[in-house]
Amino acid sequence: MEFTNAKISVRQFQILIILGLTGDSILILPTIIASSAKQNAWLSMLIAYAAGLLIGGFFAAIANRMQGDSLIAAARRGFGRWLGSVVGLLFLFNFFMCGLTLVSELSQFMTTQLMPETPVNAIILIFLTVVIVAYRYGVEAFARMGELLFPAFTALFMVLAILSLSQAKIENVKPVAAEGLWPIMEGAIPVMSVAFIEMVVLLALVPHVATNKSLTKPILKSFAAGGLFLFIIVALCVLVLGPNLMETKYYPTFLLAQKITVGNFLERLEAILAFLWIITVFYKTLLLFFALTSGLAQWFKLRDSDMLTVPLGMIMLVLTVVSTPNITVYNQIIKYYYNWFDLMFCFIVPLLLLAGLILRKKKGKAASS
Amino acid sequence: MQQKKAARNRTHQQEDRLWEQYESMPIDSSVLTNMNRILQDLGDSDDVVIREIRREKPEAIAAAVVYIDGLSDSAVINSFISNLLSSSVKDDGHEDNAHRSKGAHDKDIVSIAEEMLFGMGAIHTVSEMADLYRNLLSGEAIILIDGAAYAYRADIRQWKGRDVTESTNQTSVRGPRESFTETLRVNTSLIRRKIKDPRLWLETMTIGRMTKTDVTLMYMNGIAKPSVIEETRKRLRAIDIDSVLDSGYIEELIEDDKYSLFPTVFNSELPDNVASQLLEGKVAIIVDGTPNVLLVPTQLVSFFQSTEDYYQRSVYASLLRILRFITVFISLLLPSLYIAITTFHREMLPASLLFSLAAQREGVPFPAFVEALVMEVTFEILREAGLRMPRAIGQAVSVVGTLVIGQAAVEAGIVSAAMVIVVSVTAISTFTLPAYSMSIPVRILRFAFMGVAASFGLFGVIMGLFVLLLHLCALRSFGEPFMSPFSPYRAVELEDTLVRLPRWLMYRRPGTSQGTGSTRIRKPR
Amino acid sequence: MSSLIGVFAIAAAAVWLEVPRLIHREHKRELVLFFILLAIGVALYSALVMEASLPNPFELVKIMFSWVM
Numbered sequence: 001m002e003f004t005n006a007k008i009s010v011r012q013f014q015i016l017i018i019l020g021l022t023g024d025s026i027l028i029l030p031t032i033i034a035s036s037a038k039q040n041a042w043l044s045m046l047i048a049y050a051a052g053l054l055i056g057g058f059f060a061a062i063a064n065r066m067q068g069d070s071l072i073a074a075a076r077r078g079f080g081r082w083l084g085s086v087v088g089l090l091f092l093f094n095f096f097m098c099g100l101t102l103v104s105e106l107s108q109f110m111t112t113q114l115m116p117e118t119p120v121n122a123i124i125l126i127f128l129t130v131v132i133v134a135y136r137y138g139v140e141a142f143a144r145m146g147e148l149l150f151p152a153f154t155a156l157f158m159v160l161a162i163l164s165l166s167q168a169k170i171e172n173v174k175p176v177a178a179e180g181l182w183p184i185m186e187g188a189i190p191v192m193s194v195a196f197i198e199m200v201v202l203l204a205l206v207p208h209v210a211t212n213k214s215l216t217k218p219i220l221k222s223f224a225a226g227g228l229f230l231f232i233i234v235a236l237c238v239l240v241l242g243p244n245l246m247e248t249k250y251y252p253t254f255l256l257a258q259k260i261t262v263g264n265f266l267e268r269l270e271a272i273l274a275f276l277w278i279i280t281v282f283y284k285t286l287l288l289f290f291a292l293t294s295g296l297a298q299w300f301k302l303r304d305s306d307m308l309t310v311p312l313g314m315i316m317l318v319l320t321v322v323s324t325p326n327i328t329v330y331n332q333i334i335k336y337y338y339n340w341f342d343l344m345f346c347f348i349v350p351l352l353l354l355a356g357l358i359l360r361k362k363k364g365k366a367a368s369s
Numbered sequence: 370m371q372q373k374k375a376a377r378n379r380t381h382q383q384e385d386r387l388w389e390q391y392e393s394m395p396i397d398s399s400v401l402t403n404m405n406r407i408l409q410d411l412g413d414s415d416d417v418v419i420r421e422i423r424r425e426k427p428e429a430i431a432a433a434v435v436y437i438d439g440l441s442d443s444a445v446i447n448s449f450i451s452n453l454l455s456s457s458v459k460d461d462g463h464e465d466n467a468h469r470s471k472g473a474h475d476k477d478i479v480s481i482a483e484e485m486l487f488g489m490g491a492i493h494t495v496s497e498m499a500d501l502y503r504n505l506l507s508g509e510a511i512i513l514i515d516g517a518a519y520a521y522r523a524d525i526r527q528w529k530g531r532d533v534t535e536s537t538n539q540t541s542v543r544g545p546r547e548s549f550t551e552t553l554r555v556n557t558s559l560i561r562r563k564i565k566d567p568r569l570w571l572e573t574m575t576i577g578r579m580t581k582t583d584v585t586l587m588y589m590n591g592i593a594k595p596s597v598i599e600e601t602r603k604r605l606r607a608i609d610i611d612s613v614l615d616s617g618y619i620e621e622l623i624e625d626d627k628y629s630l631f632p633t634v635f636n637s638e639l640p641d642n643v644a645s646q647l648l649e650g651k652v653a654i655i656v657d658g659t660p661n662v663l664l665v666p667t668q669l670v671s672f673f674q675s676t677e678d679y680y681q682r683s684v685y686a687s688l689l690r691i692l693r694f695i696t697v698f699i700s701l702l703l704p705s706l707y708i709a710i711t712t713f714h715r716e717m718l719p720a721s722l723l724f725s726l727a728a729q730r731e732g733v734p735f736p737a738f739v740e741a742l743v744m745e746v747t748f749e750i751l752r753e754a755g756l757r758m759p760r761a762i763g764q765a766v767s768v769v770g771t772l773v774i775g776q777a778a779v780e781a782g783i784v785s786a787a788m789v790i791v792v793s794v795t796a797i798s799t800f801t802l803p804a805y806s807m808s809i810p811v812r813i814l815r816f817a818f819m820g821v822a823a824s825f826g827l828f829g830v831i832m833g834l835f836v837l838l839l840h841l842c843a844l845r846s847f848g849e850p851f852m853s854p855f856s857p858y859r860a861v862e863l864e865d866t867l868v869r870l871p872r873w874l875m876y877r878r879p880g881t882s883q884g885t886g887s888t889r890i891r892k893p894r
Numbered sequence: 895m896s897s898l899i900g901v902f903a904i905a906a907a908a909v910w911l912e913v914p915r916l917i918h919r920e921h922k923r924e925l926v927l928f929f930i931l932l933a934i935g936v937a938l939y940s941a942l943v944m945e946a947s948l949p950n951p952f953e954l955v956k957i958m959f960s961w962v963m
Contacts, residue, residue, distance in 0.1 A: 009857055100951060115713060115826055126825060130832045134839050141843035147856035148838060271717055271827065278831050300927055307916060307928040310908035314935030322948045333952045340959040 007210035012143035014222040015150045016287065017202050021226030023284030024105045025195040027251050027277050029230065030237040032194075032335060034246035037187030039173055041246065044187030045234040049227040051188070052196035055347075056223035059199065060216040062350055063206045065357040071203050071291070072298040078356025085299065087353060091200075092295050094345035096316075098198055099288040101338070103127065103320040104330060106281050113254060114274055124317050131282070131289050132309045139208055142286060149279055156272055161232055163260045163269070168239035190335070193342035195230055196223065200346040201284075204291035250331075253277075289316075385578075392499035400430050400515040407435060410502070418443075420450060424478050431479050433513045440508030442527035449489050453482055479514055486512060489523040496520075503581055530555070536638045536660075538805065544680045548638045549660035553583050556640075556655050556662065560587060563644035568592070574605060577613035583657040584619065593650045597847050601652050601665060616656040616663050623665075625845050630810035633846040635667035642676045666847035670854070670866045673697075675803035678869050686869040696798035701811050703798075704745065705822035705830050707791045708737045713826030729785040738823035740784045744792040745816065747774060752796070897943040905936045 008016075033041040066074045071091060076084030103124055110123045134142045206215065237252045240259065246252045257273035293312060297305035324330050397403050404419055411417050416439055422432040434446055486492050489510070495501045496519045505511050508526035533555065536548030549556045557571060572586045584605060588598055604623040613619060620634045621627070635651075637643055638660050643653050646664050654663040673693050678686035710717055711726065718726065733740060751770045775789045795815070799808045814837065821829040844851035854866060909932070916925045941948055 012856070097951065097955070110828060115828055117713070118825065118828075122825070123828065126829065126832055130835050133836055137839045137843045141839050144842035144850065144852055144856040145835070145838045148842065148852065271714070274827070275831060278828070282835065300923065302924050302927065303921060304916075304919075304924055307912040307924055308931060310904070310911070311928065311931035311935040314904070314939055315931070318935070318938040318942045318948070319951050321942060323950050323952050325950075330952070333956055337952075337956050337959045341955050344959075 006139045006208055008139060008143040008205070008208050010209060010211050010215075010218050012147050013202075013205055013209045013215075014218050014225075015146045016143060016205060016283065017199060017219065017222035018226040018229070019146055019150070019153070019280050019283040020199055020201065020287050021195055021223065022229050022280040023195070023198075024102055024281055025191070025230055026233055026280060027109060027253055028105060028334075029191060029194060030234055030246050030252040031250060032190045033187040033234060034237075034243055034252075035187075035335070037184045038243040038247065039238060040176060040184050041187055041243070042173070042231070042235045042238050043176070043184050045191060045231045047184065048188040048191035048196070049231055051192050052223055052227050053220060055192070055196045055199075056220050057216065058354070059202060059350070060214075060219040062203060062354050062357065063215045063219065065354070065361070066203070066206050068207055070207050070294070070298050072295050074357065075353055078353055078360050084356075087349065087356075088295065088299055090345060090349050092292055092299065094341075094349070095201060095204075095288045095292040095295065097341065097345075098201070099285060099292060099316060100320055100323060101334070102281060102285045102288065103316060104324045106278075106285070107320060108324060108330070109251060109277070113251060121317070121321060124320055127282070127285075128313045128317055131286050132313050134282075134286050135290055135293060135309055136306055139205070139290065142283075146283060153276055153279055156276055157229065157232075160257060160260065160269065160273060160276075161236060164236050164240050164256055167259060168236070169242070170239065172239055172242040189339055191230070193339045193346070196227070197342050197346040198284075199223075200350050201287045201291045203350070204295060205287070389499075392497070392502065394498050395496055396498060396501065396513075396518055396520055398516055398518045400433055400513045403513050403520070404430075404433055404435070406498070407501075407505075410498075420446065422450070422453065422478060422482060431477075431515050432482050434510055435505060435513065436510040436525075437505060437508060440506075440526060440528050441510050442525040445489050445523075445525045446510055449485060452488070453478070453485055456481060456485070479516070482512070483514065483521075486521055486523065489525055491524040493522055493524075494519045495522050503575070506581075507583075533559070539638050539642075539803065541639075541675070541677045541680075544677050545639070545641045547640055549640065549655075549662060551658050551660060553585060553655060553657035556660070557585060557587065559640040560644055560647070560653070560655075563640055564589070564647060569647070572602070576605065576608050576610070576619070578609070578611050580612040580614065580658075582613040584613070585655045585657075587647065587653040587655060589647050589650065592648065593652055597650075597666060597849075598652055600847055601654070605654070613656065613658075615659045616654065616661040619654060619656060620663055625847065629840065629844060630813055631669075631841065631844060631851070632672075632806040632810075633665075633667060633844060633851060635664040635671050635804070636661045636806065637664065638662070639676060645676065645679070646671075666849040667851075668846065668849065668853055669841060669851055672802065672804040672807035674865070683869050683871040690866070690869060693801055693803075696801045697807075697811060700795050700798040700808075701815055702818060702830065702834075703791055703795050704741045704815060705818035705833075706827075707788070708741055708819055709822040709826045709830055711737045712823060726785070726787055729787055732782040733785050735783075736823070737788070738819060740788045741792070741819055742816075744775075744778070744784055744788055745795075745819070747778075748792055748796050749812070898940060901936060901939045901943055904939075905932055908932060 030041065033044050037044040069077060072085075072088040075087040075091070078084060079087055106127060107120045107124050110118070111120050115123065134145075202219070209215065233253055237246050237256055240256055241249075241252055245255065249255050254270055254273060257270035260269045289312070293308050294305050296308055296312075302308075397406070404421075408417065408419075416437055418436055418438050420434040421430050422434070423429055424431045434450065436443070436446060495504060495511070501511055501520060501522075504522045508528060510523045510525050512521040512523065514520065530552045531550045533547050533550055535546045539548070547559060549559060553573075561569065566589065568590045570588060570590045573583055574586075575581050576584050586598070586601060586605070601623070605619070608619065608622050610618065610622065616636060620632070620636065624633050626633060635646070637646075643662050643664060647653055651664045651666065654665070656663070673690060675689075678689065711730070715723060730737075735743075748771075751774075754770075771793070775793070778784045779786050779789055799811060802808050802811075818830060818833050821833045825832070842850075842852050842856065850857060912928060913925070916928065938948065
C-alpha cells in the first residue's frame, strides 16, 4: 500500500472527521453525561462543544506542522529515531485500545437491542471483516463512500430530530444549574474525551489530504458540525426523555427514536437510527483501524500494509470479546478510568508531539540562518 | 499428457508463424502466378470470381480483376470491363472479348486499364499478399496487373445488410427511433448525421487475427480528454485475439476491473445517445458487425439516464430519474429486507401486518429465505425462457407462468402470498433501468443480499451495502472515478443525475470533457 | 472443537490470501511480521475458543490510572 500516494479531498477529510466525531458518542454519551449533570446535560454539552473547538484547533496545529509526513514519520522527525518511535508506539497503542472500545460498544448494542439471538462473536467477526475490506479498498474508496453516505446521513438525522421535537417538554430542562457548576463540568469531561479528544486519529489522515493550504479551517468546521450533531442529540434527549430516563437507560437515543410516532403509522423508526449509528461507528472504527494498521506498517518501515489486516483483526476480535464480559463492568471502567486514558494518550502525547515539531522547526531555522 | 499439449501448441504457433510469414510475401509480378496463388490459398472457393483481361502478346493475360461474389458491387466491375474493351476495340470491329488486335492502337491495354481504373471507385495499391487478402475478403476488388509488383484495389463494397430500423431493446416514446446496424460505415454515417462538426474525428483499426474486424474510434477533438483517447487506443491495440464478433468481446478486454460485476463501459444502440455522449467528451468504439456501440469513460449515473430524459419536460424527467434510483433500491434490497424483518426483527412491523403475515406463513414449511430463493429462481427461469421463446408464444407463457405458478404455489402452501408480491415487485422494478447492463449486477447481488439477510438480518444487509458501496467507490472507468459526480463531489455536474434540470440551467460541460465548465448553451441575447 | 477448526480455517485463508503475493515480491520483513502477528492472533483466538481465561485489556487501563482516582 503506497502510504502517501492515495489522496482524498478536503471535503472528504471533513466528512470523515464529522462521522468519526459522531462515532459512538451518539449512542452512549447521553447516559454518561446524564449520570453527572442530569437535566443540565445540554449545558455540559455546550461547554464540551466550546472546549472541543479548542481541541480541534490544537489538532489542526499539529496537522499543519506535519508537512506531508505520516504520523509516525512526524514523531520520528520531532524526536529523533528512538524517542520518536516510542512516541509513535504510544499513538498506536491508543488507536488499538480505542478501537477495542468501539467494537465493544457495537457488540453490546447489537446483542442487547437489535439482534439478541445472534452470537456476539459472529457480529464482531462480520463487522471487522467489513472494516478490513474497507481498509484494503484504500482510503480513497472509503473516503468516497463517506462522501456518498453523508447527505443521506444528515437528511435522516434531521428527519429524526425534527420528528422527535414534537414530544419535547421544556420542563425537563429545569431546574437549570441548581446544584452548581461542578456536576455540569463533571458531565462535560467524558464528552470532551470520547467525542473530541479521541479524534486525534485524524492525524493519520492528514498526509493523504490533497491540499497545500492550512487545515485549520476545515478541521474547525468539521468539529463544529460534529459537535452540533452531538449537541442536538443530547438536547433532544433531555427535552424528550427527561433526566431520569436518560440516566437509567443505556441507549437513550434509541429510546428517543422508538418514541417517534407520526400519525399512528410511522413507527419503529429506531431502525433508521440503528442504520445511522452503524454508519458512524463503522467509520470511527475504520479510522482507528486505518491509523493502527498503516501506522504499524510505517513503524516497521514495511512496504505494504495489507497483510497486517487479518491478524490484527483477529487480535482485536479476541480482545473485544474478552473485555466485555458484561455491560456494567464495561461501563464502570469507561466511566471512571477511560477518560484519563484518553487525556493521557490523546492529549498529552500529541502535545508532546506538537512541542517536538515546533522545537525541531526552530532548531532547523536556527541552523539554517 | 503435458508434453503432447506442449507439442500441439508448438505446431499451432509454428503454423501461425508460417502463415504470417507467407502472408507478408510481396505480390509477384506475374499475373498468372498471383491468380494461381489466390485460387490455391482460398481453396478454389466458388465465390471467388476472377475476370481475366487478355491480349495477344506478350503474355496472354494482361490483367485480372478478382473479387468475392456477394461482397462487391459486380455492376461496377462489369461496366469497367466493358468500357475497357470497347475503348480498345480495333478497326476490325471485333467485339469479341478474347481477341483484340494491336494494330494502330499505340496504348497497351494495361495502360488503358490503369487509366480507367479510377472510374471504379477509391483506388489504392497493395504490395503484400496479407493486405491483398484482407481487402479482397472485405469486399474490395483486386486488379492484378501483369509486370507490376503491386496490385490495385478498388473500394466497391456492397452487400445485403439490415436496414436502419427501430431498436427492439432500447425503445423510446419520444425522440429518434433509428438504431445502429451491423455495418460500420452505416453506423458512422448515422453519427455524422447528428454531429456535423469538423472536430468529429474517426480512427479505424483492425482487431482479431481471423475476423479482422474493423473497429472505429470516434471522438470530438478538443472536447474529449487526450488522456482518455490515448488510453483507449492503447488498450485496443493491446488486444490480440482470434475473433471479434461483437463489441462485448472488446468490452471485456479493455475494461478497468475485469472481476467486477459492474460494467465500466457503456453500450448503446441509439445514435442520438452516442452523439450526446460524444459531445460530453466520451470516446465511442464502433465495431463492425454489431449494432452495439461502446462508450468510455462511463459513470454509474449514465446507466440511470435515458435519452428520452432530454426530450421530455424536465420535471417529468427528474421524477423519472428519482423513480429509477428508488426502484434500483427496491430491486436490490426488497427481498433481503423482507427476509431480515420477518426472521430477525419481527418487532419492527406494525401489529396488524404482523398478524396477517404470521397467518400467511402458518402453513409454509420453509423459512423465509428458502421461500424467497425458490421464488426468485423461478422468476429468473421464467424470464430467461421468455427471452428465448419464439415471439408468438412468449407473451402468453410469461403471463401464464407468472400468474399460474405464483397462484398455485401460494395455494399449495409452498410460498406465502406476501412473498409472491415481494418477488413480483422486485422483478418488475429491475426493468425500469434503461441500461440492461446495469440490471445484471443488480439481479445477481440480490441473491447475495438475500443470503446475508437470512444469516445476519438488517445488520448483515447494512454491512453488505457497505461492501457494495466500497466496491463502487473504488471502481474507475478509464481513469475517471465511477461514482462521480456524487463523489468526488462536483456540484456542477449534479444537475444531470438525480434530477434533470431544465435545459436553460444546464450550461456547463461535465468533467469527462476537457474543458470542465465551458459552456454548452449560451444565454440568448 | 468446530470453532477451533474455524479459527485455523480463518488463519489458513489469511495465509492463502497474503503469502503468495509477499513471496512473489520478496518482502521478507513483511512476511515475518505477518506470521508473528498471525501466530499471536491464532493463539489468542484458540485460547478464547477453548475458554481459557484471558486478561482483560481494560484492566490494564484500570491499573494504569487507578492512582488518579
